[in-house]
Amino acid sequence: MKRSAIKREVDLQILGDWISPGARVLDLGCGRGIFLEYLRQSKQVYGVGVDVQLDKITSCVKRGVTAYQGDIETAMRQFPDGFFDWVVCSRTLQELDRPQAIIRESLRVGKRFAVGFVNHGYWRNRASLLWQGRRVVNEVFPESWGERRAMNPVSVGEFEEFCAKEGLTIAHRAYLRGDWRTPCSAFPQLFAGYVLYEITR
């Protein structure tokens, strides 16, 4: 199974479990609307997706998923405080232009913020840098330096430190091992490959 498919599956399972039925959900970087379609069918949520790409929006429309084409910060600015029960960032956190501003804005328009990302502190990523002096190139990060778009890698430690500094509460967390499926019970900073958080003010 491809990594993107595993990510989608664990996001569906874990985030889908956290989100309560009938909630109002804003999905930042909603892609083709698969997550929102699932939430709508299984939890009867009111979901709104945001994505910059027209073909993604077209897929959402086809699925009957409500979607807004545009920049996620502009989209969020339209909503009053606490409008959504959940703001979900299903794009990888490392690709956001201004993560701090986006997380703050998410917690203005939403009561809860959910995010899943690849832990750059995972031991294989560290080992690559330590032994080979270069960032890892593998299935998760297939492109070599020249092809890769700008990215702002984040680790478990950095993210949790950020939350503490911002005075945010980590209401739920899920650490998964390198296979992105098995729960990781010890030293997540080192052994978690993929992590999910529910953040509140």
Next chain:
Amino acid sequence: MNDAETASPTLGGEVGLVEYHDFVSSEPFTFEDGRVLPGFTLRYETYGKLNAAGDNAVLITHALSGDHHCAGVYSLNDKKAGWWNNIIGPGKPIDTSRYFVICSNCLGGCQGSTGPASINPETGKAYGLDFPVVSIRDMVRAQARLLDHLGVTTLHSAVGGSMGGMQVLQWALEYPDRVRSILPMATTARQSAQAIAFNEVGRSAIVQDPGWNGGDYSPGNGPNVGLAVARMMAHITYLSDEGLERKFGRVRKSARTGNHLDVEFEVESYLRYQGRSFVNRFDANTYLYFTKALDRFDLYGRVASAGNEGVEHPAETSSATDACTHLASAFERLKARCLVVGFTSDWLFPPEQNRAIVHAMLRAGKDASYAEVNMDFGHDSFLVEAPELYALVEGFLNS
């Protein structure tokens, strides 16, 4: 709309030969301005079959210069098919093998529906300026009578661009229980000062033509020069700088007479053709009435547009969020699913104004999507064949 485009190749089948019909309503009709007509006629066309439940109908609403003939041809010799033939037909995005497609000439129009050029039964002469002021809402309320007549209980969808987009928005607000989805495109919840300004230039050209004569002229002898100039000017606002550049650039006409004020560039010749052909098919008074209907359309409502009523500053000086709140409260009553489509190169009703509609609907907790198609045909992009637009329309109607 572009008079020079010819029928273009398409993906699906063709609607083929069509004919128009006249629906005559003999019930009195009260316009928003309070005046009453004893009845009215709407000229319309339909394609496809209405199902037994009467709920597979798709209403197409036309733009300022459009009409009821949106698909098919009247005869096999017709050079041009209906104005939205590229998107309507069996197997096309608006699929006439699934949907019963209806399009009528708006009330106040000049293509067969009752309008300023129609004969006033009381005087035996054309109404001219005695015709009641027509609003977008009046157009929609007249269309509702046509749907009653056709046995349409619920609209599967209402689809339209520009002034047609305003009508479908109005449809969802006026008859929330009668329309399941709306697809407005290249439109606005209220025109900007720039759009009003352009309309005013067009109206000035018409009313300053001596042929206009206070709106009292005989067919064919109206303010032809003024109307043609209005059309030439308006036509520029339907296109874009890039679009014109690509189509014409600085290409010159081949034959030149030597008179230095003669048509020299291709673009001049094109605009003159647009002006001439418009005069042959459009009534100047309808042009005045419809542009006024466009200018006055304002879903933001009285509170947000109070700037014009005693307060010095226009509504825009109050915060954008306030305006959005007003528009959102207007959309409270909305029940239809909505997809708004904006076009990147549309500077008449720019993407921002299309987005604003969706922002307000989402704030009101409605099911509203926004998509933006990157095309360089300006405001008229919605009329042009584009796979991206087709996928959106088809996906939305069938979801």
